[in-house]
Amino acid sequence: xxxxxxxxxxVIAIHGYSVSGNCHKLRLLLEQMGRHPGRDYRWxxxxxxxxxxxxxxxxxxxxxxxxxxxxxxxxxxLVESNAILHYLAEGTAFLPDDPWQRAQALSWMFFEQYSxxxxxxxxxxxxxxxxxxxxxxxxxxxxxxxxxxxxxAVMDKHLQSSDWFTGPRYGIADIALFAYTGVAHHxxxxxxxxxxxxxxxxxxxxxxxxxxxxxxxxENAALLAASA
Amino acid sequence: xxxxxxxxxxVIAIHGYSVSGNCHKLRLLLEQMGRHPGRDYRWxxxxxxxxxxxxxxxxxxxxxxxxxxxxxxxxxxLVESNAILHYLAEGTAFLPDDPWQRAQALSWMFFEQYSxxxxxxxxxxxxxxxxxxxxxxxxxxxxxxxxxxxxxAVMDKHLQSSDWFTGPRYGIADIALFAYTGVAHHxxxxxxxxxxxxxxxxxxxxxxxxxxxxxxxxENAALLAASA
Numbered sequence: 072x073x074x075x076x077x078x079x080x081x082v083i084a085i086h087g088y089s090v091s092g093n094c095h096k097l098r099l100l101l102e103q104m105g106r107h108p109g110r111d112y113r114w115x116x117x118x119x120x121x122x123x124x125x126x127x128x129x130x131x132x133x134x135x136x137x138x139x140x141x142x143x144x145x146x147x148x149l150v151e152s153n154a155i156l157h158y159l160a161e162g163t164a165f166l167p168d169d170p171w172q173r174a175q176a177l178s179w180m181f182f183e184q185y186s187x188x189x190x191x192x193x194x195x196x197x198x199x200x201x202x203x204x205x206x207x208x209x210x211x212x213x214x215x216x217x218x219x220x221x222x223x224a225v226m227d228k229h230l231q232s233s234d235w236f237t238g239p240r241y242g243i244a245d246i247a248l249f250a251y252t253g254v255a256h257h258x259x260x261x262x263x264x265x266x267x268x269x270x271x272x273x274x275x276x277x278x279x280x281x282x283x284x285x286x287x288x289x290e291n292a293a294l295l296a297a298s299a
Numbered sequence: 300x301x302x303x304x305x306x307x308x309x310v311i312a313i314h315g316y317s318v319s320g321n322c323h324k325l326r327l328l329l330e331q332m333g334r335h336p337g338r339d340y341r342w343x344x345x346x347x348x349x350x351x352x353x354x355x356x357x358x359x360x361x362x363x364x365x366x367x368x369x370x371x372x373x374x375x376x377l378v379e380s381n382a383i384l385h386y387l388a389e390g391t392a393f394l395p396d397d398p399w400q401r402a403q404a405l406s407w408m409f410f411e412q413y414s415x416x417x418x419x420x421x422x423x424x425x426x427x428x429x430x431x432x433x434x435x436x437x438x439x440x441x442x443x444x445x446x447x448x449x450x451x452a453v454m455d456k457h458l459q460s461s462d463w464f465t466g467p468r469y470g471i472a473d474i475a476l477f478a479y480t481g482v483a484h485h486x487x488x489x490x491x492x493x494x495x496x497x498x499x500x501x502x503x504x505x506x507x508x509x510x511x512x513x514x515x516x517x518e519n520a521a522l523l524a525a526s527a
Contacts, residue, residue, distance in 0.1 A: 134453045135414060147399070151413075154406035161398060170389060171375070178382035184413045185379075186363060225362045 086117045086129075087139040090291070092192055092250030093152040094139040095284040099246050100156055103280040104163060120200050152250075153180040156243040165242040172238035179236040179244040182225070190219035192251040194258030198298035199291040208298075216259060223255070223265050230267035234274065241278050249275045254284065257295050314345045314357075315367040318519070320420055320478030321380040322367040323512040327474050328384055331508040332391060348428050380478075381408040384471040393470040400466035407464040407472040410453070418447035420479040422486030426526035427519040436526075444487060451483070451493050458495035462502065469506050477503045482512065485523050 085101070087094030101112050117123045117138050124136045133140050133150050141149040141158070149155055157177070160166040167173055194215035197207045226248065229236065236244035253272055255262055262269050275281065286292065313329070315322030329340050345351045345366050352364045361368050361378050369377040369386070377383055385405070388394040395401055422443035425435045454476065457464065464472035481500055483490055490497050503509065514520065 134456050135410065137414075149399075149402050149406055151406040151409035154402055154409050157405055158398065158402035170386065171377075174377050174382055174386035177385055178377055178379040181379035181382050181409070181412055182363065184409055185417075189413075189417065228362050 082144060083112045084115055084142040084144075085112055085139055086115045086142065088117055088119045088123075089114075089285045090287050091119065091138060092195075092254065092284065093137075093188070096152050096246050096250045097139050097141070097155055097159070099249070099282055100159055100165060100243065102282045103278065104159070104165070105280065153184060153243075153247050156180070156247060160243045164240065165237070165246070167238040167240070167242065169238065176237045176242060176244040180247045182222075183244075183247045186225070187219070187222040187248065188251055190215040190217075190222060191255050191258055191260065194219060194260070195251065195254060195295075198259065199257055199287055199295040201294075203294065203297055212259070219255070219258065219260055220264075223252070223260065223262075223268055226252070226271075227265040227267045230271050234271070241275065245271075245275055250284070257287075259298070310372060311340045312343055312370040312372075313340055313367055314343045314370065316345055316347045316351075317342075317513045318515050319347065319366060320482065320512065321365075321416070324380050324474050324478045325367050325369070325383055325387070327477070327510055328387055328393060328471065330510045331506065332387070332393070333508065381412060381471075381475050384408070384475060388471045392468065393465070393474075395466040395468070395470065397466065404465045404470060404472040408475045410450075411472075411475045414453070415447070415450040415476065416479055418443040418445075418450060419483050419486055419488065422447060422488070423479065423482060423523075426487065427485055427515055427523040429522075431522065431525055440487070447483070447486065447488055448492075451480070451488065451490075451496055454480070454499075455493040455495045458499050462499070469503065473499075473503055478512070485515075487526070 085094070085097050087097060089095065089098070098114065104110065106112070117129070117140075119138045123129065124133070124138055130136055132142070132148050135150060137150065139150075139152050139155060141155045149158060157166065157180070166176065194212055197205065197212055197215070201207055226236075235241050236248055249272065252262075252268065253275070262272070276283070287295065313322070313325050315325060317323065317326070326342065332338065334340070345357070345368075347366045351357065352361070352366055358364055360370070360376050363378060365378065367378075367380050367383060369383045377386060385394065385408070394404065422440060425433065425440055425443070429435055454464075463469050464476055477500065479486075480490075480496060481503070490500070504511070515523065
């Protein structure tokens with residue numbers, strides 16, 4: 072795009088846990104941007120559910136101990152999924168040029184991390200990644216469901232008059248919000264209550280190059296099934 | 300700055316609760332940018348602690364029911380404190396031009412909203428804005444203190460080798476992180492444990508045009524004092 076600063080083109084590494092929505096955001100964008108010389112990436116599977124982000128080596132790169140993490144070939148790193156999306160999308164069709172549209176896209180990305188992910192992703196994590204007798208199920212799930220449904224209602228209202236969250240076209244705010252909305256049923260959310268959200272999910276899945284997040288491992292799938 | 304898209308210059312309105320750190324971020328940036336013709340603002344005090352963001356009129360503008368909210372003179376609105384900071388700072392010295400530095404600034408702003416504010420701001424809110432017999436004090440404060448201290452430790456580590464969070468200079472990532480770190484003692488955090496954070500807070504307070512957040516109202520100050 073004209074006038075926008077361009078990131079340097081290089082092979083990058085993504086440290087990510089494939090069944091994490093925050094990590095899948097990056098795979099989805101990178102696959103949709105297309106792999107080609109000067110814009111390729113390798114994925115370093117990093118199982119945050121089993122301590123891989125708590126090793127001394129990992130914490131030396133990211134003291135906050137989370138995935139995903141982008142690493143350049145010179146060792147510099149960038150963390151926070153939505154900051155990475157924004158960095159990668161700069162100068163592409165996945166982020167508008169218009170300042171107001173860019174601001175709205177970023178607003179939805181902050182909404183996702185503050186009002187959506189802490190409830191919708193956390194409900195999924197508790198149901199699929201904690202034991203059936205975990206006290207978090209009784210202590211945290213009701214509030215996750217209440218607040219997560221509020222977030223879905225806010226999204227549904229926006230989608231009454233807009234097709235996308237990034238501006239006039241599909242882009243990184245859609246990717247950020249799709250990540251955990253697309254698997255919200257894992258957390259116990261009934262997406263049929265949100266027809267505009269359901270239609271938007273279908274539109275996202277129909278975008279060129281779309282890739283679905285992998286299914287959880289059998290142990291997590293079993294916990295999710297037992298939680299239903 | 301060269302090449303960066305410029306927002307349209309106009310009088311804007313900020314709907315904010317003055318003793319909210321998320322809202323004070325915008326006052327601090329706008330005061331430091333300087334009021335002058337073509338870049339002025341008015342502040343519409345909006346007491347989110349007493350329902351002012353839950354009126355039908357407010358929810359029609361921001362269905363998520365939160366402050367702060369920026370409103371243009373044509374009625375368009377922008378929400379999410381850090382998205383507003385980013386929008387206002389585009390093309391100014393408060394946001395670098397360099398793509399990697401911009402990405403790092405945004406990364407810290409997502410860190411602030413995900414790993415910092417939900418613990419450090421919420422601890423302050425519980426101690427100063429809920430009754431002394433609120434069950435949230437027993438149920439939530441211990442986790443707020445644990446996670447908030449983790450966030451302060453991550454900040455302290457970064458500040459071992461950097462003066463600022465926005466890149467080589469003070470800017471919007473510093474403003475975002477300052478907002479609640481500057482009043483973290485309200486939440487029961489001991490900033491003396493974090494010497495680099497303490498030194499950075501002093502540097503922020505010494506920047507040109509710095510304005511401190513107003514003191515809480517007497518009822519909130521009394522609750523904070525009784526919580527200490």
